[in-house]
Amino acid sequence: MERSFEQYFRQNRLPHLWCPGCGNGIATKAIVQAIEKKGLDRDKTIIVSGIGCSSRASGYMDFDTLHTAHGRAIPFATGIKLANPELNVVVITGDGDCTAIGGNHFIHGCRRNVDLTVVLFNNNIYGMTGGQASPMTPTGKKATTAPYGAVDPTFDACKLAEAAGATYVARSTAYHVQHLTDMIANGFDNKGFSFIEAMVQCPTAYGRKNKMSDPVELMKWMRDNAVMKAAWDKLPEDKKVGDKFPIGLLYQDTEVDYATAYEHVIEVAGGAGK
Amino acid sequence: MSKARLMQGNEACAEGALAAGVRFFGGYPITPSTEIAEGMAKMLPKVGGKFVQMEDEIASMGVVLGASLTGKKALTASSGPGISLKQELIGYAAAAEIPVVIVNVQRVGPSTGQPTAPSQGDVMQARWGTHGDHPMIALSPWSVREAFDTAVMAVNYSERFRTPVILLMDEIVGHLREKVELPEASELEIYPRRQPDKTRADGYQPYAPAEDLVPNVADFGNGYHIHVTGLIHDETGFPVGSPKVTREAIDRLHKKIAIAQDEITHVEEYCMEDAEYAVVAFGGTARTAYEAVLEARKKGIKVGMVRLITIWPFADKAIKALAAKVKGILVTELNYGQIVNEVERAAAGQCPVELCAKYDMTIFEPEEILESIENLAGGNK
Numbered sequence: 259m260e261r262s263f264e265q266y267f268r269q270n271r272l273p274h275l276w277c278p279g280c281g282n283g284i285a286t287k288a289i290v291q292a293i294e295k296k297g298l299d300r301d302k303t304i305i306v307s308g309i310g311c312s313s314r315a316s317g318y319m320d321f322d323t324l325h326t327a328h329g330r331a332i333p334f335a336t337g338i339k340l341a342n343p344e345l346n347v348v349v350i351t352g353d354g355d356c357t358a359i360g361g362n363h364f365i366h367g368c369r370r371n372v373d374l375t376v377v378l379f380n381n382n383i384y385g386m387t388g389g390q391a392s393p394m395t396p397t398g399k400k401a402t403t404a405p406y407g408a409v410d411p412t413f414d415a416c417k418l419a420e421a422a423g424a425t426y427v428a429r430s431t432a433y434h435v436q437h438l439t440d441m442i443a444n445g446f447d448n449k450g451f452s453f454i455e456a457m458v459q460c461p462t463a464y465g466r467k468n469k470m471s472d473p474v475e476l477m478k479w480m481r482d483n484a485v486m487k488a489a490w491d492k493l494p495e496d497k498k499v500g501d502k503f504p505i506g507l508l509y510q511d512t513e514v515d516y517a518t519a520y521e522h523v524i525e526v527a528g529g530a531g532k
Numbered sequence: 533m534s535k536a537r538l539m540q541g542n543e544a545c546a547e548g549a550l551a552a553g554v555r556f557f558g559g560y561p562i563t564p565s566t567e568i569a570e571g572m573a574k575m576l577p578k579v580g581g582k583f584v585q586m587e588d589e590i591a592s593m594g595v596v597l598g599a600s601l602t603g604k605k606a607l608t609a610s611s612g613p614g615i616s617l618k619q620e621l622i623g624y625a626a627a628a629e630i631p632v633v634i635v636n637v638q639r640v641g642p643s644t645g646q647p648t649a650p651s652q653g654d655v656m657q658a659r660w661g662t663h664g665d666h667p668m669i670a671l672s673p674w675s676v677r678e679a680f681d682t683a684v685m686a687v688n689y690s691e692r693f694r695t696p697v698i699l700l701m702d703e704i705v706g707h708l709r710e711k712v713e714l715p716e717a718s719e720l721e722i723y724p725r726r727q728p729d730k731t732r733a734d735g736y737q738p739y740a741p742a743e744d745l746v747p748n749v750a751d752f753g754n755g756y757h758i759h760v761t762g763l764i765h766d767e768t769g770f771p772v773g774s775p776k777v778t779r780e781a782i783d784r785l786h787k788k789i790a791i792a793q794d795e796i797t798h799v800e801e802y803c804m805e806d807a808e809y810a811v812v813a814f815g816g817t818a819r820t821a822y823e824a825v826l827e828a829r830k831k832g833i834k835v836g837m838v839r840l841i842t843i844w845p846f847a848d849k850a851i852k853a854l855a856a857k858v859k860g861i862l863v864t865e866l867n868y869g870q871i872v873n874e875v876e877r878a879a880a881g882q883c884p885v886e887l888c889a890k891y892d893m894t895i896f897e898p899e900e901i902l903e904s905i906e907n908l909a910g911g912n913k
Binding site: 271300301302304306316317320321322323324325326327330332333334335336337338339340341342344345362363365366516520523524526527528529530531532 | 578579581590597603606620750752760761
C-alpha cells in the first residue's frame with residue numbers, strides 16, 4: 259500500500275512538466291490520496307481543469323479527465339455534474355485561472371452550490387506564462403508585470419467562496435501534506451460546492467522574483483506562517499498580522515445542492531422517471 | 533383533430549431540439565433569442581432534462597459542453613454580443629470534437645447594435661468567428677416549420693460529425709408566428725450519440741477516426757478514462773507538440789466535413805426550370821425575395837430563386853452550376869454584403885453577381901428586391 263497512489267496516475271504521461279521544487283505535484287498527490295481515502299469509484303470520478311500550471315495535473319491522472327479553456331473549468335464541471343449527478347466531479351484550478359479570468363464562474367459556482375470539489379493550487383503567480391502578477395500575488399511582491407511590486411490588493415479566495423455561497427471552505431498548504439489530503443477528503447463528503455485552497459510553492463516564477471527561489475525556504479515560510487483554524491480563532495487581532503494566515507476548515511454549511519434542488523423542479527414539471 | 537398550432541420560430545426551434553433528443557440547455561437571456569431559453573426551461577424538466585441559466589454567455593457555452601461530454605445532447609442559444617462571447621468555447625468544441633448546437637438569432641450589430649432589429653450580419657462570423665482553422669456547419673431556416681426541421685438537422689449533424697453546429701436564425705424567423713404542423717417523433721430520423729467501437733483492453737483510442745474520419749469519443753463515466761483537451765492532440769487525446777500531428781489534426785477536422793459536404797449542404801430551387809436570372813437568398817430574407825421573384829415573373833422576367841438552407845459549408849457546387857446556367861445572379865442579404873463574396877467566388881466569373889443589401893433595422897420590401905431584379909435583367913426581359 260505504500261505507493262498505492264501511483265495507480266491513480268497515467269504512468270505513460272509522466273514525468274510531469276512542473277519545475278523542480280514545484281508544489282503542484284504534492285497537491286495533485288493529495289487529491290488522489292483523498293480519492294483513495296474516500297474510496298471514490300475511479301470510473302465515476304471526473305477531473306476537470308482550466309489552463310495554467312495547476313491545470314496540467316488532469317493529464318497525469320488516470321480518470322476521465324478534461325482540460326478546458328482558461329478560467330472555464332467550473333462551467334464545464336457544472337455541466338458534467340448536472341447532466342450526470344452520479345459522477346464525482348473534481349476541479350483543479352489555479353489562482354489566475356479561478357480568481358481572475360474565471361472569477362465570475364467561481365462566484366456563481368459557489369452560489370449555485372453545485373456538488374463539485376474545487377481545489378485551487380495557489381502559487382501566487384501566473385507560472386505557465388513566466389511569472390506575471392495574479393489577483394493572489396501579495397501586494398508589494400514582485401512579478402514580471404509588477405517589476406516594482408504588485409499594486410493591487412489581493413483576493414482571499416476562501417472568504418470569497420464563503421460569501422458567494424460555497425458550503426465547504428478549507429485551506430491548507432503543500433507543507434501540511436496530510437492535512438491537505440484530509441481537507442480535500444472531507445470536501446468529498448460535502449454534498450455541495452466544496453472549495454479547498456492549496457497553497458503551493460513556486461520557486462521558479464514567484465520565488466525567484468522575490469528572493470525566495472529555494473523551495474525549502476518557501477515551504478518553511480508555509481510552516482511558520484500557517485496557523486490552524488482553532489488557534490487562529492484564539493489569536494488576538496494584533497497577532498493576525500504580517501504573513502500569518504489560517505488553515506483548516508474555515509466554513510461549512512448544509513444548504514441543498516443544485517442537482518438535488520433541480521430534482522424537485524423535474525418532479526413539479528412531471529418529468530420524474532423519464 | 534388538426535395538429536396545427538400557431539407558433540413562433542424560436543418556439544419551433546426549441547421543440548425541434550427537444551424532438552432531436554436535446555436534454556440539456558445552458559443559456560443567458562438576450563433578445564431576440566430568449567424565447568428559446570424560456571421554452572427549454574419549461575419543457576426540459578417535463579422530459580427529465582435540465583435547464584440552467586448561467587452567469588454569462590461563456591459559462592453557458594462551457595456548461596453545455598460539459599453536459600455533452602457525459603452523453604447528453606446539449607443546446608445553447610444567443611444573439612449578437614452573446615455569440616461573440618461564445619466564440620472561445622465554440623473553438624474548443626471544434627478542437628475537442630464535442631457535439632453541441634448553438635442557435636444564433638441574428639440581430640443588428642456590430643456591438644450592442646440595434647437590439648431586436650433583424651439582421652443577417654453574422655454569416656461570416658458563423659464561419660470564421662473563432663481563432664484558428666476549423667470547418668463549421670451553419671443552417672438557416674426561412675419558416676417556423678423549418679426552424680423545427682433545421683434544429684433537428686443541426687442536432688443530428690453535431691452528433692454525426694462531433695462538431696459544433698450553428699443554427700443561424702434571424703429575428704424575422706425567430707419572432708415570426710405561423711400556423712405549423714410538426715412531425716410525429718416516429719417520422720424523425722435521429723442520429724444517436726456515437727459509441728466506442730473497441731474496449732480499453734483492445735487498444736481503444738478516443739480520437740482515432742472511424743471510416744468517416746469522425747472519432748468515437750467515449751462519454752464520461754463509462755470507464756474509458758479518456759483525456760479531452762483544447763490542445764492539439766493525437767489519437768490518444770493527449771497533447772503532442774509535433775508539426776506532423778498538428779497538420780494531421782487540422783487536416784482531419786476539415787476532411788471529416790469536406791467528404792460529407794453533399795450530405796450537409798442543402799439548397800432549394802424555386803421557378804428555376806426556365807430561369808435566365810436567379811436570386812440567391814437565405815433565412816427570413818428569402819421569403820421577401822420569393823415574393824419579388826413571383827412579381828418579376830408577372831412582369832415577364834424569367835427569374836428564379838436558389839435558397840441556401842445550409843450556409844456553411846457553402847454551396848459551391850450548386851452556385852457554380854447556377855452561374856453556368858443563368859445570365860446574372862442577385863444576392864439579397866440583410867447586411868452590408870457578406871455571402872455575396874462567396875457567391876462571386878463560386879460563380880468564378882461565369883455570370884455577373886449583383887448585391888441587394890440592407891442594413892437599416894428594417895426587412896426588405898418585395899419592391900426593393902423587384903427593382904434590383906429589373907436592374908439585373910436590364911433590357912433582357
